[in-house]
Amino acid sequence: MSDFETHTRRNADTLVVVLAGECDLRSRDEMTAALLDAVGSSARVAVDLAGVRFLDSSGLHALVTAHHAALERSGILYVVNATGTVETVLQITGILELLQQPAPAEDTAETGRADQRG
Template sequence: MSGFEARTLRDADSLVVALAGDCDLDSRDEMTAALVDAVRSSRTVMVDLADVGFLDSSGLHALVTAHHAALERGGVLHVVNVTGAVATVLEITGILELLRPPTPRQADQRD
């Protein structure tokens, strides 16, 4: 899979941005725009990475930019369905720990 696509879906409690294809320099601007638009319209944004086959530093930059935009608005951005090489990149860089949704136990401790 090489092209890039961002679909936004409304969930009961959040906005889901489903990404597909390669998250790289070619798609960085489109990815950043989709994620920042999402955090502007919802306090909770879930980024579904199930169909992402490749993620480089440009994709990481888009995720971190959107994360900061969410924080500025008092919101959150989390990544879900992270597997394979994409999970490895996110783990190595520490971004997975930053953007992983809280477990139910962690959520209970915050309340």
């Protein structure tokens, strides 16, 4: 049996998917289903990784798959609260940058444009 849990909660305009335990091959299908359900029901999804102790390529694949599904729906999926080895894996693979939390809307409203990096 997999050591993995997921649940969701709504915070204003964001659906938060809280993951806990080990995101690996054994939990891949459950994780992917939870993330795809979330992006199917909300344009803005935050994935809270505070409770994740282990993340392998299966977990990375689930995150990227859900990210692409969100983009197809003109939505966004991003990760928050990654720490320790989970944060390191996300950094090394470039996924932490890909799935970074967007700048607050009020920041772009003040300048009239989104932050453009060159």
